[in-house]
Amino acid sequence: MTSAVGLRTHRSGELGEANIGDEVTLCGWVAKRRDHGGVAFIDLRDASGVVQVVIHDEAVAHPLRSEFCLRVTGTVTRRPDGNDNPNLPTGTIEVEATTVEVLNEAAPLPFPIEEHEATQISDEVRYKYRYLDLRRAESAQTIRLRSAVNNAARTVLLGDGFVEVETPTLTRSTPEGARDFVVPARLQPGSWYALPQSPQLFKQLLMLVGLDRYFQTARCYRDEDFRADRQPEFTQLDIEMSFVVEDDVIALGERIVSALWALIGYEIPLPIGRITYAEAMRRYGSDKPDLRFGVELVDCTEYFAGTSFGVFQAAHVGAVVMPGGASQTRKVLDGWQDWAKARGAKGLAYVLVGDDGELKGPVAKNLSETEVAGLADHCGAQPGDCIFFGAGTERSVKALLGAARLEIGKRCELIDESAWAFTWVVDAPLFEPTSETDDVAVGAGAWTAVHHAFTSPKPEHLDTFDTDPGSALAYAYDIVCNGNEIGGGSIRIHRRDVQERVFEVMGLTPDEAEEKFGFLLEAFKYGAPPHGGIAFGWDRICALLSGASSIREVIAFPKTGGGFDPLTSAPAPITDAQRKEAGVDFVPEPTSTTAS
RNA sequence: GGUCCCGUGGUGCAGUUUGGAGUGCACGCCGGCCUGUCAAGCCGGAGGUCGCGGGUUCAAAUCCCGUCGGGACCGCCA
Numbered sequence: 001m002t003s004a005v006g007l008r009t010h011r012s013g014e015l016g017e018a019n020i021g022d023e024v025t026l027c028g029w030v031a032k033r034r035d036h037g038g039v040a041f042i043d044l045r046d047a048s049g050v051v052q053v054v055i056h057d058e059a060v061a062h063p064l065r066s067e068f069c070l071r072v073t074g075t076v077t078r079r080p081d082g083n084d085n086p087n088l089p090t091g092t093i094e095v096e097a098t099t100v101e102v103l104n105e106a107a108p109l110p111f112p113i114e115e116h117e118a119t120q121i122s123d124e125v126r127y128k129y130r131y132l133d134l135r136r137a138e139s140a141q142t143i144r145l146r147s148a149v150n151n152a153a154r155t156v157l158l159g160d161g162f163v164e165v166e167t168p169t170l171t172r173s174t175p176e177g178a179r180d181f182v183v184p185a186r187l188q189p190g191s192w193y194a195l196p197q198s199p200q201l202f203k204q205l206l207m208l209v210g211l212d213r214y215f216q217t218a219r220c221y222r223d224e225d226f227r228a229d230r231q232p233e234f235t236q237l238d239i240e241m242s243f244v245v246e247d248d249v250i251a252l253g254e255r256i257v258s259a260l261w262a263l264i265g266y267e268i269p270l271p272i273g274r275i276t277y278a279e280a281m282r283r284y285g286s287d288k289p290d291l292r293f294g295v296e297l298v299d300c301t302e303y304f305a306g307t308s309f310g311v312f313q314a315a316h317v318g319a320v321v322m323p324g325g326a327s328q329t330r331k332v333l334d335g336w337q338d339w340a341k342a343r344g345a346k347g348l349a350y351v352l353v354g355d356d357g358e359l360k361g362p363v364a365k366n367l368s369e370t371e372v373a374g375l376a377d378h379c380g381a382q383p384g385d386c387i388f389f390g391a392g393t394e395r396s397v398k399a400l401l402g403a404a405r406l407e408i409g410k411r412c413e414l415i416d417e418s419a420w421a422f423t424w425v426v427d428a429p430l431f432e433p434t435s436e437t438d439d440v441a442v443g444a445g446a447w448t449a450v451h452h453a454f455t456s457p458k459p460e461h462l463d464t465f466d467t468d469p470g471s472a473l474a475y476a477y478d479i480v481c482n483g484n485e486i487g488g489g490s491i492r493i494h495r496r497d498v499q500e501r502v503f504e505v506m507g508l509t510p511d512e513a514e515e516k517f518g519f520l521l522e523a524f525k526y527g528a529p530p531h532g533g534i535a536f537g538w539d540r541i542c543a544l545l546s547g548a549s550s551i552r553e554v555i556a557f558p559k560t561g562g563g564f565d566p567l568t569s570a571p572a573p574i575t576d577a578q579r580k581e582a583g584v585d586f587v588p589e590p591t592s593t594t595a596s
Numbered sequence: 597g598g599u600c601c602c603g604u605g606g607u608g609c610a611g612u613u614u615g616g617a618g619u620g621c622a623c624g625c626c627g628g629c630c631u632g633u634c635a636a637g638c639c640g641g642a643g644g645u646c647g648c649g650g651g652u653u654c655a656a657a658u659c660c661c662g663u664c665g666g667g668a669c670c671g672c673c674a
Contacts, residue, residue, distance in 0.1 A: 038631035041628080052634070066624090085634055108625055111607050115623090115635090121607065124666055177674035224673045225597095236664060342599055452674040560666070 001300070006555055007071055013049020015090055019076040024095060026051070028070045029135065031114050035061055038411040043114075044072060044095075052085070052094040060100050067106035067113065067135070072194055073099045118416035123552065128566040142554045145263070149542055150217060152259040153237055160252070162213040162239070169195055169203035169219065174516060177452070181232070189583030194285070195221035195233075198535060201520055202456065203240040204492055207531040208523050215239045217538065226561050228550040229484070231539055233559075239489070240533035246477060249489055249532050250274075250424060256536070257422070257486075264545050266420055271584040277428040285318075285402025287428065290483025291421035293414040295320065297401050298379045300389070309366040311349060314391035318377045320401045322408045325386025326352040326360070333361075336388070339407065345400045349389040353381050363389070389514055406483065422481050430457050430472040431505060447505050453477045453517075455490040456498070456532075466501045475532070486541050489534030508563075 008027045013199075014025065026143040029048035035041075040061030042053040053072050055061040057149050062072070074097040085091035110129050111121045112196045113136055126133040133139050158164075173180045173194035180194040196202075199218045206214045226232065237256075241249060251271075258268045282288050298319040304312040333350060340348035352360040364372060379387050388404050390397035409415045434446035447469045449455060457465040458474040465472035476490035492498045501522065503513040513521065542554035552558035559565050579585055 033635045034631065034636050036631055037629065041633050083632060108606070112624065222673065230673070449674060
């Protein structure tokens with residue numbers, strides 16, 4: 001790899017003892033200046049690393065400041081005895097400067113770039129000056145890793161004959177899913193483009209094209225509230241294949257994921273295990289279980305079937321055991337109640353198992369003798385443990401206890417932070433009731449797709465999914481890593497009649513379906529092949545690989561929680577002229593009132 | 597839409613519980629000294645409307661209300 005071009009002959013970090021005696025010209029930034037008055041040392045940083053430059057002319061060295069951009073010519077020399085710096089890859093050599101050219105001065109920095117300790121600069125400041133933040137080796141490394149991640153996936157896919165296709169980012173608003181970002185259409189006032197939430201429909205059309213295998217690093221947009229792992233715009237590695245079954249897509253997914261984790265020196269044991277959605281929910285209370293630790297949920301519905309304790313007279317009662325939890329103070333146990341309330345639960349019932357096996361706590365007093373006698377055994381609790389209970393609908397209990405399980409994992413330090421636990425979650429339900437909450441159901445019999453409307457039912461449910469939507473399973477698969485969903489996909493519906501029946505279950509009339517997906521239904525008329533695919537959450541994967549706590553760290557110019565770009569101050573008002581031209585304020589004729 | 601935490605010179609913090617003069621620490625910045633440092637060292641200096649608004653009080657960084665910004669979470673995210 002040649003790195004010597006243009007204004008320089010070498011790059012700082014690539015110099016070594018082999019260069020001793022060479023005259024070199026380097027370009028870079030002043031990472032540190034140590035001026036002894038007579039001799040001064042400059043740590044010169046460029047993309048490749050840092051090398052120490054020695055300047056003996058005080059008049060030259062004195063004006064230099066942090067982050068000045070320099071061009072330095074000098075001779076590479078062995079450092080004097082005893083002056084090696086073992087912390088620096090170039091620590092045995094230095095460059096004796098003969099000329100130092102200041103290419104550009106730098107203003108005093110808004111925050112320290114070169115830090116000696118891990119003092120955390122606030123995200124707000126770092127992202128406002130992201131171009132300075134990314135000068136820091138640690139920050140820059142995540143961006144470089146992301147490039148390597150792209151390259152590794154691309155290598156796998158191109159080697160398999162995949163075709164990379166760019167799909168539109170100005171497209172049509174489609175129902176279902178998240179809120180769209182919309183863009184006014186100047187030439188058709190009152191009409192709007194939508195930014196894609198995913199290239200889903202286009203990639204299916206590409207299968208109709210006969211491309212056979214497609215991929216794209218696709219930017220996606222969803223106008224929902226943000227989180228540490230959610231940005232308004234994000235990236236998916238989007239993949240679709242023709243004439244495949246579930247196992248083919250899963251096999252490809254495993255090869256990609258293996259190639260990615262190989263970048264950080266981890267070999268994923270293949271094949272990655274599979275767990276059904278039902279089993280994941282039953283054992284872990286989650287469709288994206290963190291398998292780095294045990295602690296499984298226990299079903300107590302039968303156990304408390306005849307209980308006289310009102311709280312446990314519920315459709316579903318579950319439990320999860322906190323190892324050693326019996327020693328928690330009353331204050332900590334009260335904290336769990338607040339924790340549960342923050343999640344919309346009434347509280348978190350608990351029973352403490354004493355060292356002598358005796359059950360303690362307010363709940364224990366309400367249980368019958370027989371209930372008390374077998375409870376620890378039923379839940380698998382040992383003396384000294386704490387058993388947490390949830391009671392209510394199965395869905396709410398699983399959600400609460402699943403979250404409690406994760407919290408237990410954290411508090412009891414059961415999670416091996418260096419571990420990687422992958423699993424496929426398969427056989428998710430095809431539909432779920434539109435309103436499966438503890439509230440009164442809104443429209444009875446209304447179903448919505450768990451994945452999306454184009455997911456095929458499993459072959460064995462193809463005939464019955466519309467007569468028995470509740471038990472139909474989807475031909476879908478999610479890949480989960482350490483409790484994070486890092487990818488998901490499905491075998492799609494390729495038959496128009498099946499697609500129409502799915503729309504019907506979802507309550508979409510033929511007219512509505514025609515209006516919203518007419519182009520897709522039309523396309524399905526012309527020999528649509530069986531196909532399926534997967535999309536990986538690229539930001540999340542990069543964050544996992546780089547150990548970042550937020551996907552913001554792996555995005556070059558991220559936004560804050562409010563969707564605000566601290567660097568450009570977007571979004572921002574536009575001028576009246578722009579408003580007029582864009583047709584933003586166009587008021588449609590009141591022809592129909594179908595707003596909903 | 598909801599819950600919780602945070603906001604103090606350029607940066608990171610302490611000070612807030614129990615009101616008493618903008619008090620302190622580390623880094624950075626400016627000036628000076630210094631020929632082997634690498635978190636260089638030593639001496640001196642500058643820099644603040646304690647996010648903003650209102651209230652309570654003789655007195656508010658501190659207590660109360662509101663608001664803005666940031667962060668975490670719930671709802672939401674096919």
